[in-house]
Amino acid sequence: xxxxxxxxxxxxxxxxxxxxxxxxxxxxxxxxxxxxxxxxxxxxxxxxxxxxxxxxxxxxxxxxxxxxxxxxxxxxxxxxxxxxxxxxxxxxxxxxxxxxxxxxxxxxxxxxxxxxxxxxxxxxxxxxxxxxxxxxxxxxxxxxxxxxxxxxxxxxxxxxxxxxxxxxxxxxxxxxxxxxxxxxxxxxxxxxxxxxxxxxxxxxxxxxxxxxxxxxxxxxxxxxxxxxxxxxxxxxxxxxxxxxxxxxxxxxxxxxxxxxxxxxxxxxxxxxxxxxxxxxxxxxxxxxxxxxxxxxxxxxxxxxxxxxxxxxxxxxxxxxxxxxxxxxxxxxxxxxxxxxxxxxxxxxxxxxxxxxxxxxxxxxxxxxxxxxxxxxxxxxxxxxxxxxxxxxxxxxxxxxxxxxxxxxxxxxxxxxxxxxxxxxxxxxxxxxxxxxxxxxxxxxxxxxxxxxxxxxxxxxxxxxxxxxxxxxxxxxxxxxxxxxxxxxxxxxxxxxxxxxxxx
Amino acid sequence: xxxxxxxxxxxxxxxxxxxxxxxxxxxxxxxxxxxxxxxxxxxxxxxxxxxxxxxxxxxxxxxxxxxxxxxxxxxxxxxxxxxxxxxxxxxxxxxxxxxxxxxxxxxxxxxxxxxxxxxxxxxxxxxxxxxxxxxxxxxxxxxxxxxxxxxxxxxxxxxxxxxxxxxxxxxxxxxxxxxxxxxxxxxxxxxxxxxxxxxxxxxxxxxxxxxxxxxxxxxxxxxxxxxxxxxxxxxxxxxxxxxxxxxxxxxxxxxxxxxxxxxxxxxxxxxxxxxxxxxxxxxxxxxxxxxxxxxxxxxxxxxxxxxxxxxxxxxxxxxxxxxxxxxxxxxxxxxxxxxxxxxxxxxxxxxxxxxxxxxxxxxxxxxxxxxxxx
Ligand SMILES: Nc1ncnc2c1ncn2[C@@H]1O[C@H](COP(=O)(O)OP(=O)(O)OP(=O)(O)O)[C@@H](O)[C@H]1O
Ligand SMILES: [Mg+2]
Numbered sequence: 001x002x003x004x005x006x007x008x009x010x011x012x013x014x015x016x017x018x019x020x021x022x023x024x025x026x027x028x029x030x031x032x033x034x035x036x037x038x039x040x041x042x043x044x045x046x047x048x049x050x051x052x053x054x055x056x057x058x059x060x061x062x063x064x065x066x067x068x069x070x071x072x073x074x075x076x077x078x079x080x081x082x083x084x085x086x087x088x089x090x091x092x093x094x095x096x097x098x099x100x101x102x103x104x105x106x107x108x109x110x111x112x113x114x115x116x117x118x119x120x121x122x123x124x125x126x127x128x129x130x131x132x133x134x135x136x137x138x139x140x141x142x143x144x145x146x147x148x149x150x151x152x153x154x155x156x157x158x159x160x161x162x163x164x165x166x167x168x169x170x171x172x173x174x175x176x177x178x179x180x181x182x183x184x185x186x187x188x189x190x191x192x193x194x195x196x197x198x199x200x201x202x203x204x205x206x207x208x209x210x211x212x213x214x215x216x217x218x219x220x221x222x223x224x225x226x227x228x229x230x231x232x233x234x235x236x237x238x239x240x241x242x243x244x245x246x247x248x249x250x251x252x253x254x255x256x257x258x259x260x261x262x263x264x265x266x267x268x269x270x271x272x273x274x275x276x277x278x279x280x281x282x283x284x285x286x287x288x289x290x291x292x293x294x295x296x297x298x299x300x301x302x303x304x305x306x307x308x309x310x311x312x313x314x315x316x317x318x319x320x321x322x323x324x325x326x327x328x329x330x331x332x333x334x335x336x337x338x339x340x341x342x343x344x345x346x347x348x349x350x351x352x353x354x355x356x357x358x359x360x361x362x363x364x365x366x367x368x369x370x371x372x373x374x375x376x377x378x379x380x381x382x383x384x385x386x387x388x389x390x391x392x393x394x395x396x397x398x399x400x401x402x403x404x405x406x407x408x409x410x411x412x413x414x415x416x417x418x419x420x421x422x423x424x425x426x427x428x429x430x431x432x433x434x435x436x437x438x439x440x441x442x443x444x445x446x447x448x449x450x451x452x453x454x455x456x457x458x459x460x461x462x463x464x465x466x467x468x469x470x471x472x473x474x475x476x477x478x479x480x481x482x483x484x485x486x487x488x489x490x491x492x493x494x495x496x497x498x499x500x501x502x503x
Numbered sequence: 504x505x506x507x508x509x510x511x512x513x514x515x516x517x518x519x520x521x522x523x524x525x526x527x528x529x530x531x532x533x534x535x536x537x538x539x540x541x542x543x544x545x546x547x548x549x550x551x552x553x554x555x556x557x558x559x560x561x562x563x564x565x566x567x568x569x570x571x572x573x574x575x576x577x578x579x580x581x582x583x584x585x586x587x588x589x590x591x592x593x594x595x596x597x598x599x600x601x602x603x604x605x606x607x608x609x610x611x612x613x614x615x616x617x618x619x620x621x622x623x624x625x626x627x628x629x630x631x632x633x634x635x636x637x638x639x640x641x642x643x644x645x646x647x648x649x650x651x652x653x654x655x656x657x658x659x660x661x662x663x664x665x666x667x668x669x670x671x672x673x674x675x676x677x678x679x680x681x682x683x684x685x686x687x688x689x690x691x692x693x694x695x696x697x698x699x700x701x702x703x704x705x706x707x708x709x710x711x712x713x714x715x716x717x718x719x720x721x722x723x724x725x726x727x728x729x730x731x732x733x734x735x736x737x738x739x740x741x742x743x744x745x746x747x748x749x750x751x752x753x754x755x756x757x758x759x760x761x762x763x764x765x766x767x768x769x770x771x772x773x774x775x776x777x778x779x780x781x782x783x784x785x786x787x788x789x790x791x792x793x794x795x796x797x798x799x800x801x802x803x804x805x806x807x808x809x810x811x812x813x814x815x816x817x818x819x820x821x822x823x824x825x826x827x828x829x830x831x832x833x834x835x836x837x838x839x840x841x842x843x844x845x846x847x848x849x850x851x852x853x854x855x856x857x858x859x860x861x862x863x864x865x866x867x868x869x870x871x872x873x874x875x876x877x
Contacts (some may be wrong), residue, residue: 124837279835326755335753346746353739358754360739370734 001027001062001078001159001191003048003397004052006059010043012400015392017043019215020057023159030182030192032206032223034199035431036235037404038390040215041195045162049081050074064296070071071384080153081162084403084430085341086145087121090138094148095120098118116155123154127184141292143174150181157420161185162193165403166200168430170410171290172495179205188414197432199228199406211235236434242436247448249485251468255301255421255452261311263294263301271297273476274311279421279452284443286467287456290498294476295456296338299425302454304328304336315421329358338425338456344410347399351391352380354398355413387412388438408439415442422446422453428462440466460494472497517854523867524808524856531863532852533820540845549837555814557835561723564830565823571830572716575706577784580717581606581776587646587728588772590809594732595765596745601647602773603797604669605640610660610781611673612639614692614788616780619697628698632719640774641767642847643669648766652759658766666797679707684787692788701783715783717732724772728811731768741765754850800849809849821846 003025008301010018015497017040026029035041045050048059051066058065061077068074071081099116120133127484129147137145138414146166153161163182168177171453182192182205192281196202202209210220211234219234224293234239256279263272287295300306302313304325313321323331337343345354356365356376365376380394389408400408407430415422427443428436443466447453457463463470464484472480480497482489537558544554565575585602592599615637620628647665650656676682676689684693701720705712732738743751744761750756776796781788803821807813828842854861860867 183829303753324757325753325754327759329755337753342747343749346743346750348746349743357743357750361736361755366736369736370730371736371739 002212003079003160003191004060004063005044005048006058006060008044008047008054009060009284010040010047010052010054011069012178016215018054019046021215021217022211023210023217025191025193026382027159027191028189029187029207030194030205032038032195032202032209033193033195033212034202034209034231034235035212037197037408037430037435038402039212039235041212042402045081045164045193045195048160049079049162051081054182066291075156075158078157079162080148080156080158080160080173082149082153082164082166084164084166084168086149088137088145088148091136093134093136094151095133096141097137097148097343098133098152098501100152102156113294119155120151122150127134127154127181127188141174143171143178146170146178147181153255158189159189160193162195164195165197165430166194167196168185172460173290175201181351188294197430197436199231199433202231203228215236227350232433235432237313240433241437242433244444246444248460249283249468252450254278255316256454257314258302259312259314261298261301261313263306264299264309265297270476272301274477275476276480277309277471279454280448281420281450282451283468284447284453284455284466286404286463286470287454288460288463288498289456290491291458293473295473296425297476298473299335299338299423299454299456302423303333303337321418326361331420332361333423334419336411336414336424336427338429340410340429345398345406349396350395351384351389351398351401351409352377352394354409355380355383355394357413359413359417381411383416384409385394386416388435404430404432404435408429408435411439411442415446419446419451422451422455424453424455424457426457426459427455428459436462460491460498464489464491464494470494474498474500518861522586527866528652528856529806529817529820529849529853531684531859531866532849535852535862536845536848537860540841540847543844544841550755553803553837555836557831557841560657561824562638563615563826563827569705569708570712571773571826573712574826574829575717575819575823576718577713577822578825579818580721581779581796582800582803582821583818584724584779585773585797586807586814587724588769588776589800589804589809590723590733590811590814591728591738591741591766591772592769593804593809594738594745595741595761596748597651597762597765597769598659599644599647599662599766599769600659600801601665601797602646602776602800603793603795604662605644605664605770606713606777606779606780606793606797607669607673607771609636609640609641609770610777611676611682611692611788612636612774613699614695614781616696618693620699621696623698625698627781628696629701632695632699632782633775636774636778636781637771638774640777645763645767645771645772648763651766653763670791673788677790679789682788690790694787695782699782700786701779704762707777712782717779717783719776724775725811725815728772728814732811738770742777773800776800784813799846803845803847806833806850806853821845832855 005021007024008018008021021044033041035188043052050073056351068399095113095117102502103111117133120131124131129146129151130205131144131151137148144226167178170178185192194205206223208220210227211218213235229239259276260268260274261272262274265271269281289295297306301308304323308321311321320328360366360371377394384391386396387408389412390405398409401409410436428439431439443453455463455466468485470482470489471478524840541554561571566572585606589599589602613632613636617632620631643665647658647661650661651658674690682692684691688830701715701717703713703715705714740756740761742755744758748758777793780792799821802813803817806817824842824846828839831837831842832839835844
């Protein structure tokens with residue numbers, strides 16, 4: 001099935017998200033879609049999958065013009081999308097999630113799960129997905145949950161699969177497995193549209209690349225003839241510097257001291273198992289590790305959001321083990337949460353409101369009982385400008401920003417005030433190369449001003465680029481430590497430690 | 504920076520979509536409900552002439568004369584007051600069903616305080632009595648808030664129970680010597696002394712006009728609620744917790760405190776609504792004096808989209824339906840229940856804006872951005 005987008009224009013009020021886009025999607029091929037944050041990739045794909053109707057232009061399937069009134073019609077026509085934020089019911093099984101919305105019913109309105117279960121098993125075997133139809137979603141790792149989303153689309157017999165930033169939440173191994181799945185889908189004749197900000201991934205998997213900038217397609221190309229710098233330049237319109245510039249390492253006194261810290265998960269299992277380490281001012285400590293090895297619980301405990309079972313956290317010499325999040329905020333501890341949608345932002349609030357979400361309570365934003373909204377709006381506009389948060393105005397709801405710009409908003413809020421310590425969970429998730437470079441620069445600036453930084457990231461490259469010291473977490477413990485300034489660090493070694501092999 | 508910054512969204516406070524939400528949808532909902540109400544009357548054998556007469560009566564009884572307007576406003580005041588409290592709770596993510604009980608307790612406390620302060624001048628007695636109503640309502644609602652914050656007991660359940668308790672407590676207290684009117688065997692409170700009464704405002708026109716000084720109190724509370732919700736730190740915390748409790752917690756807001764304060768303020772406003780009735784309209788407390796105000800106020804708060812100004816208009820609309828409904832019954836002999844049906848229909852239509860938009864497509868800007876997903 002060949003799909004053609006012809007002259008698509010999509011506006012949101014004054015914002016033109018897509019401008020006269022022409023794009024062809026060929027069966028049996030992977031089309032890589034690349035573009036800056038806010039370029040209009042998700043919007044374009046939402047038009048294709050029937051979620052938005054375009055203001056101008058049309059969609060053609062095998063030469064026939066079609067109109068979708070909703071995602072239901074698009075999927076019936078064979079076009080399905082896996083959204084960046086999964087839409088699964090956590091307490092349902094895989095099979096139940098897959099049939100959600102098109103439940104097959106037998107006699108007496110009896111829900112027929114048997115066929116669904118065997119169909120899930122069949123699809124799973126056919127494309128090498130290895131998904132158990134009876135597993136409960138919330139017990140599955142993110143990588144598998146994503147496969148469930150893919151099965152959902154396949155179950156509805158889609159011939160075109162749109163994958164919006166599917167690899168942003170995957171570990172490197174999961175990415176490899178994921179690419180194999182994508183290849184087997186292609187061999188079966190499916191057309192794939194793949195959105196990512198990772199240039200090496202797009203070069204690796206795509207058969208054709210389209211670059212979109214400010215809503216317009218600015219070029220298409222053959223991945224075999226393109227290199228990373230070319231793509232980056234096409235995307236942003238000027239050359240991009242990939243290397244993080246860093247001043248010499250001049251560590252100061254210990255600012256954060258963690259002693260014998262134990263923290264539990266929500267279900268009572270041990271998440272952080274009796275760990276101790278220190279961070280000095282002017283030092284970046286990076287925590288590497290496969291997701292789910294206690295990093296999230298560690299960050300939350302340090303931010304005052306998760307109870308410490310035993311052990312102590314000292315900040316600048318004082319015990320803050322029991323301090324509230326607000327008290328820590330007052331001490332100058334910034335926290336970039338891992339999950340921007342759930343914990344970092346309030347979607348229905350404006351950009352300005354989100355910008356002061358944790359600093360509204362004190363001068364200059366409030367005196368006495370009321371908030372000085374005039375001041376909030378001017379400052380928010382300045383910070384948004386400084387951090388290149390692309391928004392029509394500070395009065396726009398955060399939910400209307402593109403994914404990457406939401407992330408930039410959270411980072412901007414946390415880094416734009418006077419900090420002494422920065423806890424950053426996946427600080428550049430979903431950002432384009434230019435924005436990543438900028439955020440890295442800001443993090444380095446905080447370090448050079450004498451802040452301590454603790455960075456958790458599933459991107460090993462990011463950890464290696466930023467850290468003065470690298471700790472590897474595995475099953476709640478620190479299993480390895482590296483000091484790049486003393487001896488060069490081998491990526492393979494870290495990978496082994498992350499997988500639990502003793503080094 | 505992107506060139507998009509130049510297009511600042513204009514007229515943010517009342518953009519086109521806000522107007523649609525707050526004005527046009529309710530207006531069409533009213534029209535649809537009246538039409539459906541007529542259909543119900545036809546179905547129950549009422550002839551067309553009577554239906555016509557009853558809607559004329561509805562109009563006359565609500566806005567057709569000075570007396571009608573006075574009655575509409577008198578009925579609207581407690582609904583607006585209690586509705587404001589509920590709206591604040593809704594914004595904070597609390598589904599407080601307990602306004603009725605808070606009205607009862609606040610109204611009774613205002614009577615008791617008014618009687619106790621009866622020898623003092625009005626400048627002390629009246630504010631004192633109102634304050635007693637507010638504090639008692641706040642305390643009574645605070646119980647449910649505290650239960651939620653400390654034990655996780657859901658406020659829907661606990662406030663429903665507190666409503667039931669308040670009815671029995673009222674019956675009991677009305678027979679205690681401190682409260683019961685001297686020389687009476689039935690449950691009825693002492694009368695509110697004149698110094699603690701909310702004075703009537705229009706008696707110079709006609710001694711029967713019941714509109715009283717509670718209207719100033721109500722307008723002040725609308726302004727206060729607006730300020731609280733959109734200008735104060737506390738309101739920011741309420742709204743944040745209501746929209747995304749996880750993000751609010753991550754931002755350092757104290758969830759338990761927010762819950763208790765939101766409930767207490769909601770209870771204070773419902774308590775003032777009760778005081779408004781006992782001090783301004785009834786002059787005493789009797790069993791069932793709350794007359795379901797706390798329940799109607801839920802509808803008012805929802806109809807007003809939990810916005811203080813919306814609540815004001817919704818309360819006036821409900822007051823008008825109540826005053827007009829009485830006239831409808833007198834003039835056309837249509838059952839008062841029909842008014843109840845129309846009120847409920849309005850709520851149903853408001854709750855389903857898409858239905859209203861589908862019924863009256865020409866009233867709305869064409870929806871070009873279908874919101875999908877989450
Ligand atoms: N529902 C909406 N209402 C208003 N504006 C929107 C809406 N959705 C997207 N936009 C705007 O359209 C533009 C394109 O957004 P889109 O989400 O398509 O970007 P993207 O290329 O997917 O970016 P990212 O890489 O950050 O996810 C942005 O300026 C965004 O603010
Ligand atoms: Mg996107």
